[in-house]
Amino acid sequence: MSKLLEIRGLRARIANGREVLKGIDLDVAAGEVHAIMGPNGAGKSTLSSVLAGKPGYEVTEGTVRYLGRDLLAMPADERAREGVFLAFQYPVEIPGVNNMYFLRAALNAGRRQRGQAELDAQQFLKAVRDRLKLLDIGDDLLRRAVNVGFSGGEKKRNEIFQMAMLEPKLAILDETDSGLDIDALRAVSDGVNRLRDPARAIVMITHYQRLLDYIVPDRVHVLADGRIVASGDKTFAAELERTGYAYLGDAA
Amino acid sequence: MSDSATANRPASNAPPAGLLEGIVQAEGYKYGFITDVETEDAPPGLNEDTVRFISAKKGEPAWLLEWRLKAFRRWQTMAPPDWAKLNIAPIDYQGASYYSAPKAASGPKSLDEVDPELLKTYEKLGIPLGERAALAGVAVDAVFDSVSVATTFKDKLADLGIIFCSFGEAVREHPELVRRYLGSVVPQGDNFFAALNSAVFSDGSFVYVPAGVRCPMELSTYFRINAAKTGQFERTLLVADRGAYVSYLEGCTAPQRDENQLHAAVVELVALEDAEIKYATVQNWYPGDENGKGGIYNFVTKRGACRGARSKISWAQVETGSAITWKYPSCLLEGEGSTGAFYSVAITNNRQQADTGTKMIHIGRDTSSTVISKGISAGRAQNTYRGQVKVLSNADGARNYTQCDSLLIGKRCGAHTVPYIDVRHPGAKVEHEATTSKISEDQMFYCQQRGLTAEDALSLIVNGFCKEVLNELPMEFAVEAQKLLAVSLEGSVG
Numbered sequence: 001m002s003k004l005l006e007i008r009g010l011r012a013r014i015a016n017g018r019e020v021l022k023g024i025d026l027d028v029a030a031g032e033v034h035a036i037m038g039p040n041g042a043g044k045s046t047l048s049s050v051l052a053g054k055p056g057y058e059v060t061e062g063t064v065r066y067l068g069r070d071l072l073a074m075p076a077d078e079r080a081r082e083g084v085f086l087a088f089q090y091p092v093e094i095p096g097v098n099n100m101y102f103l104r105a106a107l108n109a110g111r112r113q114r115g116q117a118e119l120d121a122q123q124f125l126k127a128v129r130d131r132l133k134l135l136d137i138g139d140d141l142l143r144r145a146v147n148v149g150f151s152g153g154e155k156k157r158n159e160i161f162q163m164a165m166l167e168p169k170l171a172i173l174d175e176t177d178s179g180l181d182i183d184a185l186r187a188v189s190d191g192v193n194r195l196r197d198p199a200r201a202i203v204m205i206t207h208y209q210r211l212l213d214y215i216v217p218d219r220v221h222v223l224a225d226g227r228i229v230a231s232g233d234k235t236f237a238a239e240l241e242r243t244g245y246a247y248l249g250d251a252a
Numbered sequence: 253m254s255d256s257a258t259a260n261r262p263a264s265n266a267p268p269a270g271l272l273e274g275i276v277q278a279e280g281y282k283y284g285f286i287t288d289v290e291t292e293d294a295p296p297g298l299n300e301d302t303v304r305f306i307s308a309k310k311g312e313p314a315w316l317l318e319w320r321l322k323a324f325r326r327w328q329t330m331a332p333p334d335w336a337k338l339n340i341a342p343i344d345y346q347g348a349s350y351y352s353a354p355k356a357a358s359g360p361k362s363l364d365e366v367d368p369e370l371l372k373t374y375e376k377l378g379i380p381l382g383e384r385a386a387l388a389g390v391a392v393d394a395v396f397d398s399v400s401v402a403t404t405f406k407d408k409l410a411d412l413g414i415i416f417c418s419f420g421e422a423v424r425e426h427p428e429l430v431r432r433y434l435g436s437v438v439p440q441g442d443n444f445f446a447a448l449n450s451a452v453f454s455d456g457s458f459v460y461v462p463a464g465v466r467c468p469m470e471l472s473t474y475f476r477i478n479a480a481k482t483g484q485f486e487r488t489l490l491v492a493d494r495g496a497y498v499s500y501l502e503g504c505t506a507p508q509r510d511e512n513q514l515h516a517a518v519v520e521l522v523a524l525e526d527a528e529i530k531y532a533t534v535q536n537w538y539p540g541d542e543n544g545k546g547g548i549y550n551f552v553t554k555r556g557a558c559r560g561a562r563s564k565i566s567w568a569q570v571e572t573g574s575a576i577t578w579k580y581p582s583c584l585l586e587g588e589g590s591t592g593a594f595y596s597v598a599i600t601n602n603r604q605q606a607d608t609g610t611k612m613i614h615i616g617r618d619t620s621s622t623v624i625s626k627g628i629s630a631g632r633a634q635n636t637y638r639g640q641v642k643v644l645s646n647a648d649g650a651r652n653y654t655q656c657d658s659l660l661i662g663k664r665c666g667a668h669t670v671p672y673i674d675v676r677h678p679g680a681k682v683e684h685e686a687t688t689s690k691i692s693e694d695q696m697f698y699c700q701q702r703g704l705t706a707e708d709a710l711s712l713i714v715n716g717f718c719k720e721v722l723n724e725l726p727m728e729f730a731v732e733a734q735k736l737l738a739v740s741l742e743g744s745v746g
């Protein structure tokens with residue numbers, strides 16, 4: 001399997017100058033699912049923000065190659081159109097903008113980048129129906145403004161629906177499980193499992209082991225204080241469950 | 253009560269410097285070209301002879317000349333309003349010319365006779381005047397500098413008894429209607445700019461929809477200032493008789509010129525019993541360049557009288573252009589159970605200034621009004637909502653709902669909300685809500701993370717912010733307005 005994402009010695013700091021990522025190394029191949037776990041404040045969201053190109057972070061050292069390209073040199077919107085998708089920990093509300101309209105604009109932006117024809121209203125609707133069926137979710141979210149008035153569970157489900165529509169090559173899920181009750185967690189996990197694909201890499205960030213009961217990863221990493229301090233295969237998650245990653249974090 | 257917010261205030265979601273900064277280049281203005289036509293101009297200056305010259309040029313009856321002269325005499329005693337939050341360079345009223353007309357177009361005529369240069373101009377502006385080429389279902393009156401050059405679909409409308417023509421033609425063909433309603437909503441001495449307009453108004457549109465008639469198409473006037481060193485003073489009078497309905501659109505553009513040009517229009521609407529008037533404006537006068545050089549001074553008086561019981565007047569406006577906008581489309585709610593509405597998007601960028609809002613005057617019983625205002629500021633622009641809700645002592649059961657939302661883009665612009673509430677009836681129900689927000693970096697990033705460019709993201713967010721107002725525009729106008737919002741904000745990100 002080819003390396004889809006290669007992170008080498010990545011260091012980054014936030015606006016006030018404090019270093020939050022202190023040398024990250026990570027390889028993710030197409031078809032793999034990686035879990036990144038770690039205590040609050042470890043830098044997990046910062047890592048996903050830096051990969052997605054969110055402004056406000058300064059990369060001071062290291063490289064990130066995505067499909068052989070220098071990811072950090074690409075503007076955020078181009079990364080997205082090239083197949084990098086971030087499911088937000090806190091999806092943002094955009095009042096007055098219809099969810100479907102938003103999604104179609106996003107989808108067609110990506111298609112234009114790839115030299116594909118834009119989807120017309122009918123083709124788009126068909127794609128929407130297919131994905132709704134795949135994820136087993138109702139169409140009630142579609143008529144509303146982007147994330148406005150959505151419950152926590154609805155927001156997370158909407159993120160996964162967007163992922164299903166945009167068909168990314170690299171999906172980063174930032175705490176997609178947090179704040180969900182058990183039914184919602186199961187629904188969202190089922191959705192993610194259906195989106196596993198030999199051509200797609202998924203990096204899921206969480207600080208609850210329970211997610212890994214639903215989405216079984218190929219690799220598990222522990223991120224603590226800006227570094228990956230331990231990695232293992234899926235059995236490693238069970239081991240962590242016994243020892244606790246806080247202990248690993250402290251040791252690092 | 254009054255609250256005011258400026259972008260200098262720290263906001264929780266403040267984007268890092270640079271992201272939303274570096275506001276617009278005027279490269280967005282597509283309508284800045286000049287049409288080369290021969291014109292007949294009044295010599296610069298303003299005195300009673302100027303007024304007589306204009307009236308004579310238009311072959312007006314004596315009563316109208318007297319009406320103008322009375323306005324002129326009032327104007328000479330008046331001072332420009334100074335209460336708006338506007339920084340206006342002194343205007344040299346004697347330096348401008350008060351009449352400019354394309355030579356060939358001495359009066360409204362059939363389309364075949366219109367100067368091809370003018371037809372080309374309107375085509376370039378996206379307003380084809382040929383009836384077959386025209387947007388299905390929209391009749392257009394085109395006003396070029398001081399005169400109306402073409403009115404489409406007149407015959408079809410005439411079959412229903414609807415009069416839609418230039419103001420000049422209305423004076424000739426329907427003097428009794430003009431005389432009855434002219435100045436009945438905005439009197440000659442109403443304010444400085446209305447008085448000036450009353451003295452020197454050039455042309456404009458006239459609409460009369462007879463009792464019980466529902467106008468089957470959108471009526472539209474397209475105003476174009478072309479000549480240099482002239483002001484434009486058009487006058488629109490729209491009367492909906494008992495039970496009539498009409499929807500009216502108004503669009504405006506002007507060439508890109510270095511000097512400021514004055515546009516002081518007056519619009520009067522009269523709705524009789526059970527009549528309904530919807531009046532929409534997309535104002536895109538040249539805003540000046542990014543340093544504030546040039547641009548139109550848009551000082552406009554618009555007012556509608558809901559004279560009859562259960563009559564309705566609604567104003568919808570999208571104000572994107574002009575260096576300075578001073579404009580308060582208002583409703584006099586006289587008839588029992590009459591309804592007034594004001595839906596506004598005002599967008600200012602670079603050095604633009606807008607002081608705009610409405611007045612809802614509740615006079616009759618059970619009158620209600622709705623005000624939805626969306627102000628968007630970018631660059632170093634200043635955007636003020638100024639609105640009055642007045643409930644007189646006999647207006648039992650009066651209700652008003654006002655919502656003012658301001659959106660700031662960048663750190664150097666300002667948004668201000670100045671509501672005046674004057675309630676003289678204890679039972680009146682008046683609600684006012686105001687919000688000020690910034691486009692957050694989080695919203696921008698969310699859109700960009702889904703693949704939208706910064707420009708598309710901004711346009712999407714702004715359009716969403718304006719949604720309730722855009723919904724009030726006729727369909728084909730709404731699409732134009734959305735594009736216009738995007739163009740107006742060009743360069744405000746990146």
Ligand SMILES: Nc1ncnc2c1ncn2[C@@H]1O[C@H](COP(=O)(O)OP(=O)(O)O)[C@@H](O)[C@H]1O
Nearest residue numbers: 014015020039040041042043044045046047056
């Ligand atoms: N934009 C930011 N501004 C200020 N502090 C930040 C910002 N992003 C992250 N941090 C800080 O960096 C550290 C790591 O945060 P984060 O990446 O969100 O951790 P995690 O997702 O692992 O909980 C925290 O101390 C957090 O407060």
Ligand SMILES: [Mg+2]
Nearest residue numbers: 044045089175
């Ligand atoms: Mg986090």
